[in-house]
Amino acid sequence: MTLQFQPPPPDHVAPERMVEFDFFHIPPGVGDPAEIWHDLVRRGVPEIFYTPRNGGHWVFLDYADIVEAYRDYSIFSTYQTPVPPIEPFPVVQPQAVDPPAHNTFRRLLAPMFTPIAVRGMTDELRRRADQLIEPLAERGHCDFIGDFAERFPTGTFLYLFGLPESRLDEFLALANTFFRSTDPAARAGNITAIYAVLDQLFRDKQANPGDDIASAIVTARNEAGEPHDWTDVLNCGFLLFVAGLDTVTNTLAYIWRYLATTPAAQQHFRDQLDDPDAFLRAIEELMRINAVSNLFRRVTHDCEFRGVQLRRNDRVVLPNTVANRDPRVFADPQTIDLDRAVNVHVTFGVGPHRCVGSHLAKREVMVALQEWLRRIPPFELDPDQPAGSVFGGSVMGFTSLRLRWDRR
Amino acid sequence: MRVLVDISRCQGHARCEDICPEVFATDAIEGKCVIADPQVPPGLEDKVRLAVRNCPEGALRVAGDGKGGA
Numbered sequence: 001m002t003l004q005f006q007p008p009p010p011d012h013v014a015p016e017r018m019v020e021f022d023f024f025h026i027p028p029g030v031g032d033p034a035e036i037w038h039d040l041v042r043r044g045v046p047e048i049f050y051t052p053r054n055g056g057h058w059v060f061l062d063y064a065d066i067v068e069a070y071r072d073y074s075i076f077s078t079y080q081t082p083v084p085p086i087e088p089f090p091v092v093q094p095q096a097v098d099p100p101a102h103n104t105f106r107r108l109l110a111p112m113f114t115p116i117a118v119r120g121m122t123d124e125l126r127r128r129a130d131q132l133i134e135p136l137a138e139r140g141h142c143d144f145i146g147d148f149a150e151r152f153p154t155g156t157f158l159y160l161f162g163l164p165e166s167r168l169d170e171f172l173a174l175a176n177t178f179f180r181s182t183d184p185a186a187r188a189g190n191i192t193a194i195y196a197v198l199d200q201l202f203r204d205k206q207a208n209p210g211d212d213i214a215s216a217i218v219t220a221r222n223e224a225g226e227p228h229d230w231t232d233v234l235n236c237g238f239l240l241f242v243a244g245l246d247t248v249t250n251t252l253a254y255i256w257r258y259l260a261t262t263p264a265a266q267q268h269f270r271d272q273l274d275d276p277d278a279f280l281r282a283i284e285e286l287m288r289i290n291a292v293s294n295l296f297r298r299v300t301h302d303c304e305f306r307g308v309q310l311r312r313n314d315r316v317v318l319p320n321t322v323a324n325r326d327p328r329v330f331a332d333p334q335t336i337d338l339d340r341a342v343n344v345h346v347t348f349g350v351g352p353h354r355c356v357g358s359h360l361a362k363r364e365v366m367v368a369l370q371e372w373l374r375r376i377p378p379f380e381l382d383p384d385q386p387a388g389s390v391f392g393g394s395v396m397g398f399t400s401l402r403l404r405w406d407r408r
Numbered sequence: 409m410r411v412l413v414d415i416s417r418c419q420g421h422a423r424c425e426d427i428c429p430e431v432f433a434t435d436a437i438e439g440k441c442v443i444a445d446p447q448v449p450p451g452l453e454d455k456v457r458l459a460v461r462n463c464p465e466g467a468l469r470v471a472g473d474g475k476g477g478a
């Protein structure tokens with residue numbers, strides 16, 4: 001396999017734009033993985049810089065540049081973007097396809113994730129959250145990651161795809177290897193296993209369609225009235241599996257970590273349990289401050305961007321967490337203001353690939369928070385938290401988050 | 409006061425609907441903004457302005473009272 005998309009040696013990068021930065025590496029003692037990004041801003045590195053690490057890539061730090069990169073797919077493509085480069089990478093539908101072809105699967109998914117559609121899922125999400133939280137209340141402590149934050153979105157995936165609850169552990173195991181394993185052999189086998197499971201699932205749904213998203217994808221027709229390419233169907237299933245798990249898990253983890261260390265914020269939410277407007281506004285601020293995703297793009301042709309020479313196949317990493325604290329856009333950006341009135345955060349991206357699951361993700365967070373606060377009294381971090389349970393990368397987060405509270 | 413959406417910019421964040429559901433909705437097919445009546449009902453002007461400022465795509469704008477046809 002030729003490394004066709006391997007970036008060339010960076011002789012087009014001006015020396016003052018070179019910065020050593022490895023976004024997978026979280027130094028010992030750093031409790032919040034996003035801090036490695038904010039540290040760059042504090043150090044005053046150029047707002048467009050290049051790091052030779054992880055195969056070499058650009059980083060944009062200015063909100064306006066990050067937004068422009070999301071929108072201008074004529075320069076910044078989502079096709080074959082992994083950092084470090086892995087090739088060939090599955091062309092996940094619709095994220096790894098540029099407009100206009102992107103529209104085919106985007107339009108297929110969009111109706112199933114609108115605010116109206118997601119409102120219809122609320123009761124079931126609530127039932128599932130409740131089922132997980134109820135037994136914890138008695139215990140007085142938990143590992144929030146393993147006991148809730150991984151199980152809840154994985155269960156949501158089973159629900160959306162019309163799969164039985166009994167397969168939760170199997171899907172948890174697949175997801176855990178996918179997101180956390182660093183062993184190349186385990187990783188390769190894992191992707192094969194996920195595709196095998198999806199292949200079987202879509203075949204079952206094709207034979208016996210139900211009222212679920214997997215059935216809708218497999219029975220959909222393209223403009224010519226034909227079924228979609230089987231590879232595209234699998235790649236869409238694969239994206240839905242990976243896009244809504246680690247992101248939701250770590251968003252929850254960040255939020256619960258913040259609440260555990262900020263009793264006033266816990267109280268704020270307890271006071272708003274019956275005021276959906278205020279609750280939503282506050283969640284939007286939690287989304288701004290806890291942006292777990294760093295997105296990738298690939299440069300389509302040699303060009304100049306903001307006076308900087310970019311070369312075809314250069315990779316670009318867009319840290320949402322940095323965009324969301326840009327003082328040119330957000331008043332008092334480091335302050336978590338649960339009543340913030342204007343909040344144009346980019347946690348779900350912007351432009352054509354804006355997270356199609358954003359309404360679902362916010363609903364999951366809202367329902368989880370409501371049910372948690374109804375059942376669990378004020379909670380705090382457990383002092384026996386294992387050290388070093390953080391990770392960086394395209395999604396940042398925590399491998400463990402121990403919480404405790406007074407038993408009822 | 410009138411409020412208008414540039415549907416080619418709208419990407420369906422639904423922030424407008426979250427803030428002012430009296431004026432903004434989201435369609436069930438593409439998941440994009442729908443404004444049933446661009447004429448903003450009296451009393452909702454501030455909420456609509458807030459929705460406009462919260463659109464991450466800059467897809468919304470307010471115009472005058474529309475009597476000139478805007």
Ligand code: HEM
Pocket residue numbers: 070078093094095096106109239240243244245247248251292293295296346347348349350352353354355356357358360361
């Ligand atoms: C808090 C949780 C989540 C975060 C932070 C998040 C973030 C994002 C971001 C930043 C993008 C843009 C990708 C890009 O521009 O390259 C995206 C796209 C996407 N997300 Fe999410 N996401 C979350 C939850 C979900 C959930 C729950 C689902 C679905 C079940 C989902 C499905 C998708 C899909 C299908 C896309 C691709 C859309 C397209 O290319 O048109 N996400 N997400």
Ligand code: SF4
Pocket residue numbers: 413417418419420421422423424425440441462463464465466467468
């Ligand atoms: S907030 Fe803006 S982008 Fe989102 S639905 Fe409303 S108009 Fe569209």
